[in-house]
Amino acid sequence: MSKETNSLAISVQDVTKVYRLYEKPIDRLKESMSISHKSYHRDFYALNGISFQVEKGQTVGIIGTNGSGKSTILKIITGVLTPTTGTVSVDGKISALLELGAGFNSDYTGIENIYMNGTMMGYSKKEMDEKLQDILDFAEIGDFVYQPVKTYSSGMFVRLAFALAINVEPEILIVDEALSVGDVFFQAKCYRRMEEIRKSGTTILMVTHDMGSIIKYCDKVVLLNKGEFVAEGTAGHMVDLYKKILAGQMDSLNAELAKEREESAADHILMSDFSGGITGDQPDSGPAEGTSGGLMKDQITINANRTEYGDGRAEIYDLGLLDERGNLTNLLLKGEMFTIRECIRFNADIEAPIFTYTIKDKKGTELTGTNTLYEGADIRPVKAGDEYQVEFTQKMTLQGGEYLLSMSCTGFEQGEHVVYHRLYDVANITVISNKNTVGVYDMESQVKAVKK
Secondary structure, three states: OOOOOEEEEEEEEEEEEEEEEEEEHHHHHOOOOOOOOOOOOEEEEEEEEEEEEEEEEEEEEEEEOOOOOOHHHHHHHHHOOOOOOEEEOOOOOOEEEEEOOOHHHHHHHHHHHHHHHHOOOOOOOHHHHHHHHOOOOHHHHHHHHHHHHHOHOOOOHHHHHHHHHHHOOEEEEEEEOHHHHOOHHHHHEEEEEEEEHHOOOOOOEEOOOOOOHHHHHHEEEEEEEEEEEEEOOHHHHHHHHHHHHHOHHHHHHHHHHHHHHHHHHHHHHHHHHHOOOOOOOOOOOOOOOOOOOOOOOOOEEEEOEEEEEOOOEEEEEEEEEOOOOOOOEEEEOOEEEEEEEEEEEEEEOEOOOOEEEEEEOOOOOOOEEEOOOOOOOOOEEEEEOOOOEEEEEEEEOOOOOOEEEEEEEEEEEEEEEEEEEEEEEEEEEEEOOOOOOOOOOOOOOOOOOOOO
16 A cells, blocks of 8 residues: 555545424425524534544545444535535545445446446546446446446446446545445455555545454544544554444443543653653652453443343353453454453352353354353352353354354253353454355365366
């Protein structure tokens, strides 16, 4: 990726987008005709004072929940929408993958739409003649390109729109969820092409709910929530903050951001003192606050809407996900070792408790899991007041994607299964992968090919 210049490709300064919302259609007319200028609307801030910058050659992601303003800011940058206040500066020719095919005329053929959109992007007919074959080869829709696009299937429509946008050698590529369309083979081809233009130095601004793509591609990530700027920084850190928003942990998020601001201010003061020279004795600030204090579950994303039940004789009072380096995180790398840790407090004597975990996909299908009974790690008996820490350490072989973790403390009493405490879907696991195979998990095949 070209980093030879620090000049900006995109600069967004204090951008606000306000929509007027009316309870009834007649209210709009009443307001326009009101002599006293009475207001019949309420203001909805799709964006409120958003600022960030994108350097040339950077790949920057914008993440946030639905309704956070991600698509709105992309439309303002591309000129589809006008901001209510604020300014946007763009230096470079943009190719935008917003609503794929939004600029297509349904009555025109595929070929006619290619040339029409090329002209709208500023290309001459001669330039589009040179690009046409690459676009057709990428789209792979055959003779349908000579038919009106209103006759296309949704898959063909998407192929043509993506092929056009990604093969016109843009200086700035803006992508809004476009990589999640089409079948798996077309998606793979799109990702390969994205990687090619990224390495060529093209500036990329992308919005996606695929956190694997954010981690893999983005040099910087901007986090939005309900039209407000939350933070910007490295992909991994921003995804962790985003997970807190998803889990409704706003207090934890705000506390973390406040701490980061304090640390940043302290660093700035320290550097100012250093650059100006330090005289006299400096007060001892005391030992640094340890990062290991507190509960593990406060440092990862926990599902606020989890299901839990049991008879109360045991309590899973803390839990954590640790990566290969011992960091508490919901983001795990495929191929690395990781640990699921449970802390249990017993409120009654129990003869033979069993500790479990299960990992499911988003559809609720149980993919893997184990327990202390299966693993031959029986704990018996326990007394009221005892506390145990149980760890399950294994290699992550699931494909890249989003998963849900459940855990429990159970047992068998007089032949009956008893649940002391169970937590369903208590935390999410985001698996980041640079190589996905077919299916749910990777068989870790060792490939050997020799010429005979």
